Amino acid sequence: ANLTGLRPAKNVHQVRWQLPDVDYVLGGSLGGNKNPSQIRDAQTGAIIR
Known part of the structure; x- marks a missing residue:
């Protein structure tokens, strides 16, 4: 997951940083x-895209 213009998030911490309004992030491979x-x-x- 990532926003346009940002590097792809490759772990749960990066996803939470880029998408703070998301209620739940399911970690995985x-x-x-x-x-x-x-x-x-x-x-x-x-x-x-």
Whole structure:
């Protein structure tokens, strides 16, 4: 998770720092990915970023 213009958050502490208004953050594995995944529109499949 990250906001546009910020480096990707790779742990729970970084997510909480970037997104302080989120009520709950579930920690877990990144699945071995080194880069952020794409964000897509669920209805159209268009890549948002």
